[in-house]
Amino acid sequence: MSESDARTVLWGRQRERIEDRLRDLDPDLARYVLEFAYGEVYERPGLDLKTKELLACVMLMSLGNPDELKTHLRGALRAGASEEELRETLLFAIPYLGFPRVVGAMQALRELLEARKKER
Amino acid sequence: MSESDARTVLWGRQRERIEDRLRDLDPDLARYVLEFAYGEVYERPGLDLKTKELLACVMLMSLGNPDELKTHLRGALRAGASEEELRETLLFAIPYLGFPRVVGAMQALRELLEARKKER
Amino acid sequence: MSESDARTVLWGRQRERIEDRLRDLDPDLARYVLEFAYGEVYERPGLDLKTKELLACVMLMSLGNPDELKTHLRGALRAGASEEELRETLLFAIPYLGFPRVVGAMQALRELLEARKKER
Amino acid sequence: MSESDARTVLWGRQRERIEDRLRDLDPDLARYVLEFAYGEVYERPGLDLKTKELLACVMLMSLGNPDELKTHLRGALRAGASEEELRETLLFAIPYLGFPRVVGAMQALRELLEARKKER
Amino acid sequence: MSESDARTVLWGRQRERIEDRLRDLDPDLARYVLEFAYGEVYERPGLDLKTKELLACVMLMSLGNPDELKTHLRGALRAGASEEELRETLLFAIPYLGFPRVVGAMQALRELLEARKKER
Amino acid sequence: MSESDARTVLWGRQRERIEDRLRDLDPDLARYVLEFAYGEVYERPGLDLKTKELLACVMLMSLGNPDELKTHLRGALRAGASEEELRETLLFAIPYLGFPRVVGAMQALRELLEARKKER
Structure with missing residues (x-):
């Protein structure tokens, strides 16, 4: 994924902190949020x-x-x-x-x- | 309101039929839908x-x-x-x-x- | 329960039909609807x-x-x-x-x- | 609107404070709450x-x-x-x-x- | 994925029909339902x-x-x-x-x- | 109701405190929670x-x-x-x-x- 993906734009310098907090909550939940919600759904073109x-x-x-x-x-x-x-x-x-x-x-x-x- | 208001764009030739159906359901409900929801909120600039x-x-x-x-x-x-x-x-x-x-x-x-x- | 209980007023001559339909759906669900929701909660005074x-x-x-x-x-x-x-x-x-x-x-x-x- | 409108009854001496707080939040939201929700819908007769x-x-x-x-x-x-x-x-x-x-x-x-x- | 995956158990002989209907509705929606909801979340152990x-x-x-x-x-x-x-x-x-x-x-x-x- | 009813298992030594708090909130609400929700629905067999x-x-x-x-x-x-x-x-x-x-x-x-x- 390029540096200009949704998470980089939306979370900026907080990105690492937000991802760590999610992983700390539950590693599989973090994976689904980051890979499916952001990595897949947010990266779709069209909007x-x-x-x-x-x-x-x-x-x-x-x-x-x-x-x-x-x-x-x-x-x-x-x-x-x-x-x-x-x-x-x-x-x-x-x-x-x-x-x-x-x-x-x-x-x-x-x-x-x-x-x-x-x-x- | 100009001819290019939201209802004209969204409803086109169905506009009269839709408005009649609403008035038939309840005249005050129709008034609130047409004047407040469409006439006021939909006509706001910015989006x-x-x-x-x-x-x-x-x-x-x-x-x-x-x-x-x-x-x-x-x-x-x-x-x-x-x-x-x-x-x-x-x-x-x-x-x-x-x-x-x-x-x-x-x-x-x-x-x-x-x-x-x-x-x- | 008196003849003027909520179900008699609300359901009138349909009362038997409605209660039979509920019992037919599930006898325990019918019992809870009739005894708890109507027999108890609807019969409360105050409103x-x-x-x-x-x-x-x-x-x-x-x-x-x-x-x-x-x-x-x-x-x-x-x-x-x-x-x-x-x-x-x-x-x-x-x-x-x-x-x-x-x-x-x-x-x-x-x-x-x-x-x-x-x-x- | 008369002094006995809904807002006067419901908010009493807090009325000015509540209306100021709403206007401070967003002037158009305040206008819609006060004119449409309270000034129009709450003032309807019948209930x-x-x-x-x-x-x-x-x-x-x-x-x-x-x-x-x-x-x-x-x-x-x-x-x-x-x-x-x-x-x-x-x-x-x-x-x-x-x-x-x-x-x-x-x-x-x-x-x-x-x-x-x-x-x- | 083994033959005993969730979709095979839940959908049985309807599986092909259900998957075709989903793909017909929207191929990407079908992919997310089949790969993420069923292929990933339903296949988790523990329940x-x-x-x-x-x-x-x-x-x-x-x-x-x-x-x-x-x-x-x-x-x-x-x-x-x-x-x-x-x-x-x-x-x-x-x-x-x-x-x-x-x-x-x-x-x-x-x-x-x-x-x-x-x-x- | 036996000592092994749902409330005893779920609430343990907190049971008295939880029931008192509910009664303090509203005695009839407490009665419905304890008698209907727990005493009746939770005590059903099958699950x-x-x-x-x-x-x-x-x-x-x-x-x-x-x-x-x-x-x-x-x-x-x-x-x-x-x-x-x-x-x-x-x-x-x-x-x-x-x-x-x-x-x-x-x-x-x-x-x-x-x-x-x-x-x-």
Whole structure:
């Protein structure tokens, strides 16, 4: 896999840390996440990485999973989405998922944006 | 609202029929769908209509709603998505939603593609 | 249990048929539905039967179960809800559950109302 | 809108704080919550505000959203529901949603009741 | 992979037909189902195939997917589960998922048992 | 009920504390959990207790309820499941529920295993 694969773009310098944490949780789970989800499904052509991460965000909103959502909001930013595109993605979910999921997701976005400010 | 609003693109010549069917179901529900969901949320700038419809598709997969999914798979095609992009969107959902949702969605896509062939 | 228990009100002359169908499906499932869900939980004081059936309707909307929903929309009518109250209950769910669940529920309500017309 | 609208009843003296917090999260999300969800859907006639909040509570239980649930358990109390009616609403959900959702909701109710005691 | 792999046990003489149908739906989806879900995850040691199919059944109940559920109820029978074990598995789900999911699943089980009778 | 009933096995010396906590939350909820869920459904013959707890674990994963999941992962261990069987149960859920649910469940398992180490 080339250096420009999805994980390198989405996780950047955190890549090693994230992969170690997954392996530590369960080596086979890590293998399936890294080889199947990222190595295979994410590497498919046909949709750009930014679109993929926006799709991931609304699915995680639907599942009600704010921690994992935050990871993919960050991934979307790293894949080239603007803050405005993230806000529009969350707002677009209102007619499909209702307000409680979207209010929770906006809080996750705010926490992410604040954490990124501090990192600088 | 201009003639190029989301409903005109997504529903085309079916627009009047769809709106009548909604009004017949419940006039206030129709008003909220048409004024709030389409007139307001869909008309927001920041994401193109094709991306919006792909987001709608994965949320409807997550909700397990194959009929409504078919409507938005059709909408995505009308908004400029290729069949390949629809397939990639459904396949991308596997790591997030699991296989049963995606197999059901592929059956909905197949039924839609067959219906469109007959319409010609 | 008195003649005015929940099942008598909600199921009316269909009561025997419904209970037989459940027993035929599985005798222990029937026993739990009739003794625990209806005999115990539905008989609790503190909320009137109409409110209980409206609560049941929005939970079944949330679960995405249109057949069971139709049974409880009918139950709500039998417990004294007006058609308007049913419509208001479904519309009230929009901000919490989004439009796809509510459009599906309105179709179930319409089918129920048409079936009741024919029964007369 | 009159002073007796839903938000005034449900949020009381917290109204300004809640609306500011929403606007701070995202101004358009705030506008949709306040104008569409509250200004339009909650203001509909046909169901009293207490019934509406009980419906909101069971939908939020179904979505598995304990924080938002707490807000609407509080809203139900402010709209005139007794503690007993809240307990009955949560218990009534057992046959529809199962025990895990209801145990989680009872913990949310307990935390709310303890917080209200301290506020006095 | 040996002749005694999961697909051979679960699908029997239907195996070729099922795999063709999947490939016809989408060749990459078929590959992921056959290589990842069945070839990799189902072939893991540590749990016997009957237990795996019972786990699949309750997850499909939770997702509200009666067609896929029927396939795995059949799979559980082929993996050695008795009709009684299937009934117990569905009844055990009541406290976790509530009655509507279990009533729907019992109807799926009944349809499966009737179809199997006719096949003989 | 004999000393070897499900609660005694699953909860051990914590049994009194768990039952008191439930009663304190709501006496009727406690009664339904203890008499219906445990006293009736868990005591049914046909499936061993270990299998029942593994079924409970995947349903709680599907509902997205990590706290309750931890309780039943512990219950499964007390009912005789090995750590390996728990890992296999969680990994088996990947094709049905997707990765986010399983990653969250593995974190719950890790927290449980660490808490058990400290208890010794």
